[in-house]
Amino acid sequence: MKKVITGNYAVSYGAMVSRSQVIAAYPITPQTQIVELLSEFCADGLLDAKFIKVESEHSAMASCIGASATGARAFTATSAHGLALMHELLHWAALGRLPIVLANVNRAMGPGWSIWTDQNDSLSQRDTGWLQFYCESNQEILDTIIQGFKISEQILLPTMLVLDAFFLSHTSEPVDIPDIEVVDTYLPKYNATYRLSTENPYAFGGLTGPDHYFEIRYKMQETMDQAIEIARQADEEFERIFGRSHGLIERYYSDDAELILVVSGSIASTTRDVVDQLRSEGRNVGMLKVRMFRPFPRQEFRNAVRRAKKVAVIDRNICVGFGGIFYQEITSTMYGHRDDLPIFGFIAGLGGRDVTPNVIHEIVTHAETHDTPDTEIIWIGVKR
Amino acid sequence: MRFQIPEHELMGPGHVACPGCGAAQAMRYVLKALGEKTIVVLPACCWSIIAGPFPYSSLQVPLYHTAFETAGAAASGIKAGLEIQGDTDTTVLAWAGDGGTFDIGIQALSGAAERNDDILYVCYDNEAYMNTGIQRSSATPWGAWTTTTPVRHFKNRPKKDIMMVMAAHKIPYAATATVAFPDDLVAKVQKAKTIHGTRFLHILSPCPPGWKIPSEIAIRLARLAIETKIFPLYEIENGEKYTITRQPDGVPVIEYLKFQGRFKHLTKSQMDDIQDMVEKEWENLLSKTERSH
Numbered sequence: 001m002k003k004v005i006t007g008n009y010a011v012s013y014g015a016m017v018s019r020s021q022v023i024a025a026y027p028i029t030p031q032t033q034i035v036e037l038l039s040e041f042c043a044d045g046l047l048d049a050k051f052i053k054v055e056s057e058h059s060a061m062a063s064c065i066g067a068s069a070t071g072a073r074a075f076t077a078t079s080a081h082g083l084a085l086m087h088e089l090l091h092w093a094a095l096g097r098l099p100i101v102l103a104n105v106n107r108a109m110g111p112g113w114s115i116w117t118d119q120n121d122s123l124s125q126r127d128t129g130w131l132q133f134y135c136e137s138n139q140e141i142l143d144t145i146i147q148g149f150k151i152s153e154q155i156l157l158p159t160m161l162v163l164d165a166f167f168l169s170h171t172s173e174p175v176d177i178p179d180i181e182v183v184d185t186y187l188p189k190y191n192a193t194y195r196l197s198t199e200n201p202y203a204f205g206g207l208t209g210p211d212h213y214f215e216i217r218y219k220m221q222e223t224m225d226q227a228i229e230i231a232r233q234a235d236e237e238f239e240r241i242f243g244r245s246h247g248l249i250e251r252y253y254s255d256d257a258e259l260i261l262v263v264s265g266s267i268a269s270t271t272r273d274v275v276d277q278l279r280s281e282g283r284n285v286g287m288l289k290v291r292m293f294r295p296f297p298r299q300e301f302r303n304a305v306r307r308a309k310k311v312a313v314i315d316r317n318i319c320v321g322f323g324g325i326f327y328q329e330i331t332s333t334m335y336g337h338r339d340d341l342p343i344f345g346f347i348a349g350l351g352g353r354d355v356t357p358n359v360i361h362e363i364v365t366h367a368e369t370h371d372t373p374d375t376e377i378i379w380i381g382v383k384r
Numbered sequence: 385m386r387f388q389i390p391e392h393e394l395m396g397p398g399h400v401a402c403p404g405c406g407a408a409q410a411m412r413y414v415l416k417a418l419g420e421k422t423i424v425v426l427p428a429c430c431w432s433i434i435a436g437p438f439p440y441s442s443l444q445v446p447l448y449h450t451a452f453e454t455a456g457a458a459a460s461g462i463k464a465g466l467e468i469q470g471d472t473d474t475t476v477l478a479w480a481g482d483g484g485t486f487d488i489g490i491q492a493l494s495g496a497a498e499r500n501d502d503i504l505y506v507c508y509d510n511e512a513y514m515n516t517g518i519q520r521s522s523a524t525p526w527g528a529w530t531t532t533t534p535v536r537h538f539k540n541r542p543k544k545d546i547m548m549v550m551a552a553h554k555i556p557y558a559a560t561a562t563v564a565f566p567d568d569l570v571a572k573v574q575k576a577k578t579i580h581g582t583r584f585l586h587i588l589s590p591c592p593p594g595w596k597i598p599s600e601i602a603i604r605l606a607r608l609a610i611e612t613k614i615f616p617l618y619e620i621e622n623g624e625k626y627t628i629t630r631q632p633d634g635v636p637v638i639e640y641l642k643f644q645g646r647f648k649h650l651t652k653s654q655m656d657d658i659q660d661m662v663e664k665e666w667e668n669l670l671s672k673t674e675r676s677h
Contacts, residue, residue, distance in 0.1 A: 021465070021468040021469070022461060022464045022465050022468060024457075024460075024461060024464075048468070049468065050464035050465075050467060050468050052460055052461065052464055052499070052501075053499065054457060054460075054495055055491060055492070055494065055495030055498070056491060056492075056495070058453070058454070058457070058491075058492070059454065059456070059457030059460075059491070059492045059495055060457075062450065062451065062454035062457035062458045062461065062492065063457045063458065063460050063461030063464070064461060065450065065454075065458060065461060066425070066448065066450070066457070066458040066459065066460065066461025066462035066463075066464075066465060067461040067462065067464050067465035067468075068461075068465070069448055069461075069462065069465070070462055070465030070466050070469065071465065071469065072464070072465035072466075072468055072469060074461070074465070088451055089451060089454070092450070092451055196423050196446045196448055196462060196465075196466075197446060198420055198421050198422065198423065198445060198446060198474055201441075201443070201444060201445050201446040201447075202441070202446060202447075203435060203436075203438075203440075203441035203443065203446070203447035203448075203449070204446075204447065204448050204449060205448065205449035205450070206432070206435060206436065206437055206438045206440075206441065206447070206449055207432060207433060207436075207437040207438060208437065208438045209437060209438075212438055212439075
């Protein structure tokens, strides 16, 4: 069924067709509509789930952890300060190897209070052991929830999918909402290998000394390495059933491009338009959209820039004291592989400032007219 | 008198509690009363250690370790997860210390209680952060020494009245208990088990290292806490109906205080002050009991 819905509602529908069983969530702008619609689904019996209206995001994740530990499919959604409040429990969910799915609406951190988009909230959770996907469109949002459960329940690590505040959360687009019965064939009932059960009592998460803890981390990393291939397969199987896929790193006119723009989130849509225009002018520019950020598909990225002469990374985030976070990941990924490849790190669009086609043009022109970057951080559109 | 306490043990002897630990005995009695269809949720507390390190467990029921401040919320999630999968009769037992209940966990507990989620929440109260080495909590009583309230600056605020906090949530059942009266404790757990909604049990649990007492008098002190009216045994139903389950003998508080190193700095007049506070609280409890019957 095709419907014109916002990114937030795409999240709600995604959680519904995935048959989420326990939802625990707390309101925060610009995420609130997600849980509002889910509440209605539950109230109307469209979704057979327990909805726990918790008193904080911290408790939202704690409840999801408890529910997931019983083998139930658990879902939550949040944004910015709510995600930050969950931080401790994001670690807990990942170390507890629980396949929870969380939708985070990317919103800038305060103060000053901002409800507009940037990626510092989710990127601050980079090291918690969650898979992270950055979505470009409302269709991709819905599909990534279904895929997220599919991947997470195979590898027993949680998935966070990310959508830009307002540019996606409150923007309506046509979205194909798949039939729940078809989703069932792709995402069967979760059958937890390890669960809280009085028939088979185990203790989970007890005191773990140096003889064992190290291996917990080793196994997480091993699983994250496997997650790249499992996510790829999940995307391929998705395409076979639903007729569309999204890739882990999407290549757009990048194979023969001299300059490759590396982007994520809704900036990808704008960049796509700019690339089309530049190509029509005969300029050899392409785009890579990083959809999967954790685990980072390093080899796929290296392959994708094999023939590039320059790479320009656009970060809607900043690790203050270093620079763009995608830029860090990419320079680290390329270290020792293409030392001849200049990598430009652009910061744009923080706190929801619009990244327009003109901004992308400015970035392209800068990269085209410099042999190598003058600085580690190139600010675009900042009022100095 | 013959105790009506189930003989079946769900707690093994391999736990690592200190000798005389009230919290260990409390768990043993509570599990006897609840039986095998119980899942225990443990936030950070002494019991995170007592239960035993990976890969061991001293409990024969499932156990989920959760973050310090999350007992209420994690228990709610476990209950929801079980129910949506068709298991409606397993008791979800949140088992937290006083720090995890009175202080850092009070928000999640209040949330669960306000929603009246179907969980049994037990606070085993040893009146300080004992697991980290005896630091003051809001359950530490007036006058007590802890490592963060040295004797020259002992705790000069009364113990938080957690029962009143829980009563204010209008939960169906809240009760106090202690390991010195196991028949009373077990009866309250059995009663709580038959009730749906949030049930709260506040168990005074003597702590020999934290109270600076020899382990062999731990039970005696728990008994004295009741008989001095410092820790009365009572129930509150639906936040309104108060019932005192044991009439205290009215032993002077000095008989309780004098055995404990944590109170040994107190002067006679300070002990008199405590006696006054205890009498006032007891009168309060009596009047609430009378009003509700």
